Structures are given as C-alpha cells and as structure tokens.
Amino acid sequence: MSQYWSTLHQRRINRRSLLRASARAGVGAAGLALVGCGDDDDDDAATAQVEEQAEEQAQAEQTQAEQTQAEEQAEEQAEEEAEQAEPEEEEEEEEQAVAAGGVDLDAELRVGYGSFPPSLDVQTAGGSGGQGASNNRNFSQLFEYNPGRVIQSSGGFANFEFVDNNSGLVITVNPGATFHNGEALDAEAVQFNFERALGRAEYNPDFQGANSARAGWMGDIEVIDANSVRIGMDPPFIDAPEQSGGINYALVPKQYVIDNGDEHFANNPVGHGPYQFESWVPDQEIRSTRFEDYAFPRDSTNQFKKAYAKKLTGRFFPEEQARAAALEAGEIDIAYRIGSDTASQFEGDDAYKVIVLPDVRVMAVELPINASVDPVTGGPNPWRDKRVRQAANYAIDAESIISNLLTGDEERAYSPFPAGKPLPLGDLDAPYNYDPDRARALLEEAGQVGFAFKITLPTGLWTGDRLWMPAVQQMLNDVGFQVEVDFADFGNALSEARNHTLLNPYIFNQGSTTAGAPLGPAFSYALITTVGSPYSHANADDDFLSEFSDFQSLISEAGQEFDSERRADLYFEAASIHYSNAFNVPLFGLSHLYAVRNNIAYTEYFDTSTGFNAVYAQVLNT
Template sequence: MKKRIAGFGLAAILALSAALVGCSSQSGAPAQPSGNKETTQPAAQNGDKVLTIASGSDIVTFDIHDHNNTSTEAVHVNMFDYLVRKDAQQKVQPDLATEWETVNDTTWRFKLRQGVKFHNGDEFTAEDVKFTLERVATDNKLLEYGNYKQIKEVKVIDPHTIEIITHAPEPVLLNRLSRLGSGILPSKYIKEKGWDEFLKNPVGTGPYKLEKWVRDDRLTLVKNDEYFGEKPKWDKVVFRSIPEDATRVAELLTGGVDIAVNIPPSDLQRIKDNDGTDTKQGPTQRVMQLTLRLTPGTVTENPKVREAIDLAIDKQAIVDNILAGGGVPTRTRVTPGNFGTNLDLYNKTLYDPEKAKQLLAEAGYPNGLELTLNATSGRYLKDKETAELIQAMLAEVGINAKLELLEWSKFNEKYKAKKFDEVFMIAYGNSMFDASLAFDRLTTERSKGESDYSNPELDKLLADGEKNMNMEEREKQYKQAQEIIAEERPHIYLYQMNANYGVSDRINFEPRLDEMLFVDEITLK
C-alpha cells in the first residue's frame, strides 16, 4: 500500500480522518458476528458461569519470558502467579511469597507459600523460583532478558525460602517481580517434558488453567479447583480474538461477549444507548510511538530527517480526530504515575510542517524522500487509522511513506525477528511503573538490530539510575535521559492512550491502569 498525497491540505487530511473514524459499525446495519468455527454465548452453559472477553489480538506465546506484550500478560495473569502481585491500586501484595525482607543492598529474602500445586499436580517449591528467574536473567536471546539481567543468582535456602542476589543495588526489585516475565514456571515439568511440550500444554499455579487454544480465534480457561487462594469466580473464561472493530462491537451488542476492549470512540455512545451494555474508560500506561532505524545507510540515520518526521506529525490532531480526545500528546514515554516522569515533555507537541520541509532540504532531500512505515491493524485502538493519518501528514512535507499494515501475529513475527525497515509504529505499556522500563530498548546492547541507536552518555545514565538507591538523584538521572531521547529521537513518542471498554450490564468491571484482566476482579451483578 503506497500513497502520495501531494498538495493535499491538512484540513482535508483531518476531514478524511474524521470520515475514517466515522466508518465504523456506528452507521448502517450492525456488523454480523465473526464467522469463527465456534460460538460462545456468555450466559450460563449447563449451569456454568462463563465469562467471554473480546480483544483485537490473540496472545503471542505461552513463554512468559519471550514477549513484552501487555494483552498477552493480561491473559497470563490468570494462569501464572508472581512472587508478589500489585492490586488494582498498584500496591504490592503477597502472592507466591508470603513475606520478604532486604538482607543487604544486593540480597532479598523471600518466604514462599506452602501447599501450592501447579496445574499438573507438581508441588511448587523454591526450585521453581530459581529456574524461572535465572532463566530470564541469563538468556540474552529472550525478550525480557533486559528486565531481569540485574539478578545474579537465586539461592535456595530451603524448599520454601529463597534469596535473590542482584549484581548491584536494585531499587525496584519488587516491581520487577510483580510483572511480565516473573510468572513462576514448573521446573520439574519443563525439565522432564521439554519446552515444546510446555508451550503446547502450559501449566502454572494460577486460579485458571488452559483448556484449549485455537490461535487467532479463542483461548479457553477453566477454573483450577486446587487453587491455593479464594475459589475462582468463573467456571470458564473465553478470550476471543476479533481484530475487526465493527465485529467486536457487534458481538458485544448482540450478547456474544461480556467485555470488548479497544472500542472505537465513534461507537461509545451507541454502546451506552444499547439496552444491556455500557462503556468503561480510563487512562493507561501505554504510549504510542514510532521506532526509527539509525542503521548506517538508512535515511533515518540522519538526525534532521528524524526531527522532520517528528515535526511533520500533528499529535494533537490525531488525539482529537482519531481518538476523539482519548489521549494526551507526549514527547516522553514516562507518563504521570511512573517514577521519574519529566513533566516538561508531557502533554507537549512540536508540530511545524514548514520547519520539517526545511530540515529535509538541509539533510539533502529538497525533493523529499521515501521510507517504509510498518504498523499494526487491530492490535491497538484505531492503530490503522492513526498510521494512515501519519502517512498523510508525512506526505505533506515530502516524505513518501510506504505503509505496511499487519495483523498482530504477523507484526509480532517481524518484531521478534527485527526485520522492520526504517520506521515501525508500536505502543508500549509500563508494567514496572518506573522510568527504567521505558528505556530498556534504547541501550546500545538492546537496540542492536532494531533501532541500532547508541549513546554512551545515555547508557551511563540508565545504568547508574538502575542501581541508584538515592531516589532524588535517580529521578534527576531519568529526567536527563528523557531529554536526550527527545532531542535525538530514536523513538518519537506520539500520545498516551486511554482505554475504551464495552461492558455487558450483567457484570461489574473496572479498568486497571496496568490493563490487566484479572478475571476474578470481574463479577456477576
């Protein structure tokens, strides 16, 4: 798909975007439910309590260490338990660990819950914690390695006591242990059966266990009667993958699902007006961004080209016209609510198309240039429409962006293989609620093959901030890091996203800031 919109005024572009937003299931006859092989009505089946949730994309894997996908973790949290867990107010609570203490600056001791069993009947012990955390802390091929390499060793004191020893002081260890990548794995099962078997038949200690997964269709969980905590509230939970916005909304309106995520702004009022459904909205930790290649030989290696791309994009117009106000423009990924946010860069935009044209000329491209923009379709709220509007805005200053839209599974394959061209668009959350996670992909080590960005000054700031136990100094380090990134633009941040949910009137549901879907927080009325 290639578009060149020369001489097409911004007012016309924004009118086009408004039309794109309006072209949802709001007008005309409701879209028909998807033609999936199975149908799932959320009402009780044979007396069972069944909850059905529809999202725009499927999970990517059952390997908790080899993805950094929030919507995948939102499913995983019902199957796997952490040592500690954050509640809806983001306060740390006991989970598989019942108590903990710091022995010294680099050693934390945890007492583990006794009598816990994995879904296959294996007993949970300290060996499972050691296996889980040391795997992700030592295998640099895993996507979550950068967030756990701080761990030097997990020492087994006895079957229900461990010590986590870090290479350096670790100010946010509890945050790390309550998020993506820390779900405890069954070491005995994996060692005996192998990873391939685990990925086909995963087991955790959580309140729900896998019944069936049909990729890009649905994932079904059933309650774990042996769960150590409160009895699961649902007999069965179905996560349906419905990339098409109109179909997802139609399934909600016709009673096919209880919750639908990523509701288009244009459909919110229709859902409110419909008998039996309502909407829920709330802020998220998620920031939409462009990742640019600085690989030698690419057009985006030139800092003036990167700045021109940034100045060509009217972030406020995207928020207003595509998201109907459901977002905040930003020049940083560290949004309010995270430690270390730089408010001077938040709710800011530098839109200046004339200067963008001047920068391109200074960079040696007076007649414009071509590049490829990869983006998702259906993974994030209005991602396709956002990418199309960005393509049109870039065309206004002379950047001919070839837009390649991919459904999430295909996008994720290219993402993991690091096969994107000059620019790709993605939205990241921040499950650690700390500035350190926001920059994990911008160190010289982690950026190889993706952005190929390298800045020794930034590397030092991030390394020092990661182990600094003086929180006042640490905050200054991260604010300075954000200023460097905003100036050099290996990432161009677009906007913080709000979350829109459609909800059946038969359930109680409140969105979480971390976007997790703990199904036992969702109850029947």
C-alpha cells in the same frame, strides 16, 4: 436510564466527548455565506437600504446564535450532570446485585480479542505481553502491587528483600501455593524459571526467553532453603524486584516443563493463575476454567483475586467491527478494545454499555537510530541524522488526532520521564509542537526529502489503531517523507521486535504524558530504546551515536542508584537527552474502550489499568 457508558475510578469521559470522533469524521467544514451587494451602479439609497437590512439580519442571527448557544450549554450541562450520576447509580445497582448473591459464579465469560498469541508459553516472545489474550489469566506474577502500581515487598505470592549491601536480592515464596498440576511453587521453581529465561536451565540451554534481556542483571541464583532464593547482583540493581517478580514475569512448573518439553508446554500451558488452561484452537479460541485452589480469595486486598466466572473463553476477531458484531449476535459478552466510532453504535441501547479505562499505554514510533547502514537500501541510515528525526516529530499533529479520532481526553506524549519533574525538553525551547513548515525545512536541509520507509503497526491491541495510524502516515508524507504502513499481526510483529529482527520503525507503547511515565521510567526504558531491551533496535555491537552512549550511561547509573531523588534526577537527565535528540516520535496516550453486555459488572483494582482483566468481571444474574 441508558447503561451505555460506564467508567471507573471517577475517570469520566462523557458521551458527547466520546462521540466527537465518529461525528467529526463525517462532517465537512461549513462554507462561509457570501452576500453579493449589487453592481457598482446602485445608488446610495439602495446601498443604505441593503446595509440596514444586512445589519438587522446580522443582529437577528447573532441573537439566535446566542440563544442557541445558551440552550446547547444548558443541555450539555444537564447531560453531564446526568452522566455523572449515572455511573454512581449503576455501581450502586451492581453492588446491590452482588450483595444479594446476584453474581453467577457458574457463568462462562466470553471475550472477543483483537490479537491472539502464536504460542501459549508466556515466557516466549510470542506468548508474552498484551497479545497473550485470555491465556494471561492462567498465570500470575510473584509480587504484590498497590493500586498506584508501586511494587510491595510483601503480601503477594512472595516477598523480597535487598541484602548484603544491596549486592543480593532474596525472594521468599509464601508457602502453600501450587501450580495447576499440583507442583509446589517454591524456591526451586523460582530458580528454574529465572535460569530458563536466561538460557541456563540444564534441560534446554537453547531456550529463547522473552525476558532474557530484562533478567540480564541476575548473577548466581542460589536456593537458600525450601522457600527462598538469593540472586546475586554486580552491580546492584534497584529495579530487580520489578524485573523478577513484577508485571510480565509469569512462572511455569519446573518438572512439567522438563518432562514434556518446550513445544508441548507452548500448546498445553500450566501456570498458577486464577484460571487454568483447558484447550485452544490456534487463531480461534482459548478455553480456561477457574482454578478453585487459587491462593487468594475474591475479597483479597491486593491484585490477586479468585475469579468470579467459572469459565473463560477468549475468541479471536482481528477486526473490531467483527468483535462488535459478535457482541450483538450474542456470541461474546465483551468486545475488547474498540474505537470510539465503533463504540458509538451502542449508544441508546440498554442491552449494552461501554467501559472506558484510562490506560498506561502511551504510543510512540520507535526509530532504528543505531544502525549505521540502512537495512533496506544498504546506504547510510537517514535516522542517524537528528534533523530527520526532529522532522518526523514536528510533522505530527497529535492534538488533532486526539480531538478528532480519539475520545478527546487523551494527552500528547513525551519521552519517559519521572513523575514530579517538568517536561524533559533538554536544549529545546519548547516541545515538538506541530510545525509542518519546520519539518519540511529540516528534511530539505538534511537532503532527505522523499526518504521512503515502512512503519510496522502491530494491530489488534491498541484502541482505534486503524483510525489514527493512517493519520500519522499522512502527516509524515505531507512534509516530504514517503511512508508505507505494515498493518501486521500483533503477536508475530512483537516476536520479531523482541528477537531484534524487525529492523524498520514500529509502533510501541512506552511513552510519558505530562504526568510522567505511567509505570515509571525504569519500567519504560527496560522495554524500549536501551541496549538489548525487547522493543529496542539497539544491540550491544552497534555503532552508537555519542548522544545515545551518554543516555545509556545515565540509564545504567540510575539502575544502580538506591537514593530515590538522585535516581529521579538521573532518569530525568536521560529522558531529556532522549527527547531533545528525538530518539523516537512520541504520539499520545490512549484510553481503551470495551463494549460489554449490560449484565457484566466490573471493578478495576489499579488506578490506571493495563487492560480489562477478566478475573475482575462479574456476570450478573439480572
């Protein structure tokens, strides 16, 4: 049986669905057959005979079409039934192999990535986030999550508790954990990391931390005892645990950084993750070795697990076809995030399989709405005009992109809103459905036909970006915009965005599907749109739109609200302002595809992943 497709958590994307993208890209629309019926001088008998023959032919064709359709439906049903059984059989085979000691614990796992970090310091703009590649596995966050990505107050490297009428957050590190160099992971280490992020650390107050804006809620950071720190909050902040010990908050060893400096650390990182750094060649490869003294076993019940493969090598292949070729050549074991057309080349080859992971990333175009002056022309900023922003929204046919260029099972996007709430339409009668005529009319009304701008796409992390981005560009141009796309290096582009030097529109990934924001609106708005957030154009001294000021006030109020229902109401009201005023252009969610060798087994911990985690991958002996 072919091992081509492998999906997780019963999330099925069948072969026929996934291959649609590559098939539709190459198939033109069939022309309608037009039948000539003779001259006007033909007699009635001849006409009747032709009509009778045409009717008979039409009936025969209809019968044949119905028969063909029935056969296709039966074939598709049989294929889907076989595919539904296939992953269960594969998972059973993999479980048997693991149980029989079939995992090679001395293996090297080689992963080909489409983006690579310019720095290995995970607390900098260049070294944090998705572009961190395999270097991310050298680090861990503090707090435990359940599979639904709800942060837990105990069970990880540290526990947390709100104290003193929610004016403080106490973090208590569970004793015994160390960094890779032997330094203790303790209260002083935690304090140092937060002060470093905020530019308060005495060794270098000028350090530019990527999470400085997200840590802006932190007041005094006090060491209580060897394992506990108290962070003051004025006002209280409900999302404090997420913005201190959650995703993207990796810790570094205090004394190692002080003794060696930031530049040395950026090239020789030390963390407390399941892998420890060995070596790197910039823009080529990162090598790591399993940390044998990792604090958690492989069978732990949380996301922290000891790695299976002894060696982890991340290699840089900016083009997805190059990653696929490297996989076929035996140079790597995993081709990270490839498009459906590239994935289709592995169909029918039992040497490979494609793992499909539904992802938390929901794409959007982030717009510079708060700068009064256009940074390119020096004139008034057209994005200040709601009609221009709405025109961009009506111009995008997200459903066609999903059907023709993605797997077909993705969803269109909306502004980040809480799960359990309706779509945040605000004063709109309906979502921004594809309506190019309305988009053109809005541009004409605003006097902005021909508005020229650039969209920056950080490339290499988001599946199929070089397929769907030209479609977005063309749709915008078709209604009267003049769009240029900058296919930029991922790490450098995100560094510019975090440093607020990327002034034009750019692509980022914190929207909602119909079910709401995958990681919650608090997480999303800590990254986009809001003042000072890392992937927002908004700065504290901007000339805000009045609607934006209302939105920002609601986000701030929600962050201080500890009643969950009231908090959800506030985020929903903010999302409704965000969506109805078209503060960005929501696009669609993404499924991410990974082509792997057939001896790679994988079990994802989270219900919805942030990507293929090499720590969970097992290299089987067979």
